[in-house]
Amino acid sequence: MPNPSERRLRGKRKQIIMRIETTDQPMLKSIQCLAAEEDRLFTSKVRSDADRARLSQINVELDQCWDLLRQRQALRDTGRNPDKAHTASAGDLRKLRRMI
Numbered sequence: 006m007p008n009p010s011e012r013r014l015r016g017k018r019k020q021i022i023m024r025i026e027t028t029d030q031p032m033l034k035s036i037q038c039l040a041a042e043e044d045r046l047f048t049s050k051v052r053s054d055a056d057r058a059r060l061s062q063i064n065v066e067l068d069q070c071w072d073l074l075r076q077r078q079a080l081r082d083t084g085r086n087p088d089k090a091h092t093a094s095a096g097d098l099r100k101l102r103r104m105i
Contacts, residue, residue, distance in 0.1 A: 028087070029074060036070050039063050 043063045046056050076090035 029077065032070055032074060036067065036074075039067050039070070043067070 043060060046052065046060050046063075049056065052060075073090055077087035080087045080090055
């Protein structure tokens with residue numbers, strides 16, 4: 006049976022994990038909505054130019070969201086403030102894709 010100090014430590018870790026999950030929930034919700042819209046556009050039989058443009062925009066927005074989540078987690082892992090994470094501009098992401 007764990008001693009009282011071990012139980013407190015486990016409780017604090019659980020609180021930290023819960024805080025992390027709740028602070029990123031709006032971004033995760035945005036990712037889910039974008040992915041659902043992307044899926045809807047991909048499954049449509051006829052795509053207009055506007056649909057293709059939106060798919061491209063969704064792709065950039067999803068990249069930015071995932072990048073921001075990774076940055077926030079990296080800052081958390083190093084004991085820094087995850088709110089200091091920032092998104093790259095769409096042009097920067099396109100350049101990065103070409104480099105990879």
